[in-house]
Amino acid sequence: MSPSSWFSRFLPKATPEPEQLTIAHAGDTLSVTFVRNPRARRASLRVDPANRRIVLTAPLRMARVAAVGFAEAQAGWIAARLGRLPERRPFVDGAEIPLFGVPHRVRHRPDARGTVWRENGEIHVAGRAEHLPRRLKDWLTAELREQLVPLVLAKAARTERSVKRITVRDTRSRWGSCGPDAAMSFSWRLVFAPPEVLDYLAAHEAAHLVHLNHGPRFWALARALCDGPIEGPQAWLKRNGEILLQYGG
Incomplete structure (x- = not known):
């Protein structure tokens, strides 16, 4: 055994990259992100609302088939949680956003100069539409x-x-x-x-x-x-x- 191979036995193993899985449920397909975590003791599912996804986490030593099987057994829960996620609220002309809890309407002002200003319960954004967000x-x-x-x-x-x-x-x-x-x-x-x-x-x-x-x-x-x-x-x-x-x- 070479010295580099001997030392490599004692180095921490790299955590595998996240993997996108597809789970079948009621004639539909559900997207699940599969990640390994060295601190995990068992397989678990959680909602990632920011990225609108479900994350399956499993220990490094758990067999992939066992982790995927766990997710497949929870397909009904996954579908229900994805279905309850709020809709995206993009920044576009006419959108309503709560500025410190107070509703304001977004108004695109391509004809105006400047950047952004607030006026009479509205937030005005100047410039081209693609720069608004x-x-x-x-x-x-x-x-x-x-x-x-x-x-x-x-x-x-x-x-x-x-x-x-x-x-x-x-x-x-x-x-x-x-x-x-x-x-x-x-x-x-x-x-x-x-x-x-x-x-x-x-x-x-x-x-x-x-x-x-x-x-x-x-x-x-x-x-x-x-x-x-x-x-x-x-x-x-x-x-x-x-x-x-x-x-x-």
């Missing part, structure tokens, strides 16, 4: 930063901790995060949520500056930092989270 998203992201950043900094000041940086980006698996280095990230789609939801998420991540867990002391601090009860915003996100992920699609 990008320009509107950029404007919405800037609007969110204007509201969210001062809110987060104010709550962080109450913990007597500082924030390294705050980014707003297209995060799809969580609404906000705070790392050990005090760097925070938020989903730009929070621009569609009402103010009390932003307040709750700002309090939640600011509490992580002190407690990098979800233990009792963390929740006590998060409640203290929030301007109102946290149960309402939590329930709102649970009811509407999948809808927020469809805007701009």
Whole structure:
């Protein structure tokens, strides 16, 4: 055995690339994304509303036929969950979007100069139609930063901790995060949520500056930092989270 072959025995095995599966059900075909996870102990299915797909996760050692068989046995559940996903809500002329929870109508203004502005319950987007989605998203992201950043900094000041940086980006698996280095990230789609939801998420991540867990002391601090009860915003996100992920699609 060559030295390189001997050392390779002790290197971690690469996780296989995701695989697209087709599951038959009631005369239809369902698309499932199959992934391997070294931390998984058993096969599982989850909904990925941001990408409008079902993800099948299996341990590295599970036989492919066993994992696929598990998904096939759950075909009815897969079909039902895909059928319940909210419709896409693309950024087009005439679309209605909730700016911080308040409905606004999108108006394309090809004859106007400038970029994006708000007027009488409408959001006007100038320029060519193909640029509308990008320009509107950029404007919405800037609007969110204007509201969210001062809110987060104010709550962080109450913990007597500082924030390294705050980014707003297209995060799809969580609404906000705070790392050990005090760097925070938020989903730009929070621009569609009402103010009390932003307040709750700002309090939640600011509490992580002190407690990098979800233990009792963390929740006590998060409640203290929030301007109102946290149960309402939590329930709102649970009811509407999948809808927020469809805007701009």
